[in-house]
Every structure is written in C-alpha cells, then in structure tokens.
Amino acid sequence: MNSVLMDLDQQIQALATESPDDGVTGAAITAIAPTLKTLATQLKHLQYYVLQTLNQDWVMLTISNRQQANTAKNVVYAFPSLQDVAKGPYSVKDPQVMGVPVPVIHILFKMLAMKPVDSIIFFESPGNTKQGIEVRRDDLQTLVQKQLQQNQGTPTSNIPPDIA
Numbered sequence: 001m002n003s004v005l006m007d008l009d010q011q012i013q014a015l016a017t018e019s020p021d022d023g024v025t026g027a028a029i030t031a032i033a034p035t036l037k038t039l040a041t042q043l044k045h046l047q048y049y050v051l052q053t054l055n056q057d058w059v060m061l062t063i064s065n066r067q068q069a070n071t072a073k074n075v076v077y078a079f080p081s082l083q084d085v086a087k088g089p090y091s092v093k094d095p096q097v098m099g100v101p102v103p104v105i106h107i108l109f110k111m112l113a114m115k116p117v118d119s120i121i122f123f124e125s126p127g128n129t130k131q132g133i134e135v136r137r138d139d140l141q142t143l144v145q146k147q148l149q150q151n152q153g154t155p156t157s158n159i160p161p162d163i164a
Helices: 008-018 025-041 082-087 104-113 137-150
Strands: 047-053 061-064 072-079 097-103 119-122 133-136
Touching: 008 025, 008 097, 008 104, 025 104, 025 137, 047 082, 047 104, 072 082, 072 104, 082 097, 097 104, 104 119, 104 137, 133 137
Parallel strands: 072 119
Antiparallel strands: 047 072, 047 097, 061 072, 119 133
8 A cells, every 4th residue: 555645436446456365355345345435525634644663563543432441342453644643642763653544435444344443533633633534443333334224236245244
C-alpha cells in the first residue's frame, strides 16, 4: 500500500488486490464495498495517520467515561495529519511507535477484524485532537451484516457472515 492518495474506489480495488488469494476475502471486500464506501464518505479525509508499532500492530488505547468510571473501551485514534499525531491525546515518545498513513477504507475494513477494538476515533479537523467522530466496530459489523443479507442470492452469497 503506497501513501499516494487514492479515491475511495481505488482504495477498495487496492484492498481487494492486496487481500489473501483465498477465494473468499476478495469477494467479501467486493460484497461489503458499498457499506465501507458509504461510511467513508461521511468522513472528511481519504487517509488518516494511525499509530503503529514496528511490528505493524496498531496502537490501541483503553479510555474510560468520566461519568461512568467503570465503563471503558478500547480505541484506535486516526489523525488527519502527521502533525496531529504529535499533538494527539497519545504522545508519541516511544521510538517503537510511529504514525503511518492508512487509506480510510483500509482502516474501516481492518477494524472488522480487530476484536479487542471497540471504536476508531477519527479526528477530522487538523489541529483539533479534542473532538472526533467515533465509529463503533459493532455498528460497522451490523451494517456489513445487512449488506451481506441484501447480497443473498448473488454470486457473493457464499461469503461467510464472519468475514473478519
């Protein structure tokens, strides 16, 4: 995956092309592409910067609700610029962690497979890391399931409901 900005259709094509040649993943991406694209169009940027370790694992943070101290969730932050990564709620002081550009479609698709992640917080305005848009994994999974149900009877109907 290169860092050249791709439009959403190019991102979907790249994701399908880069997927394992297992006969299922590429078809699954194609089947849920409308859902991913619809959600991505509600966000402002074609790519975001995600904190990643040298092992290419995304950095996940556990945050809690101030009003409900016993309510916590695991989130991944997605920043609009590399400068915002440095200013963000998670300061990058660890030399093993860096901000990497990731196309928005790839972020949404990967979130489906990240079981411990509850949400991705997309910071939309450069310079503002106080307010973001939360995309919950459960909500995305529900939308994907609806898309797969609508595709029943099409050539992609052999896609398992747990594609992630």
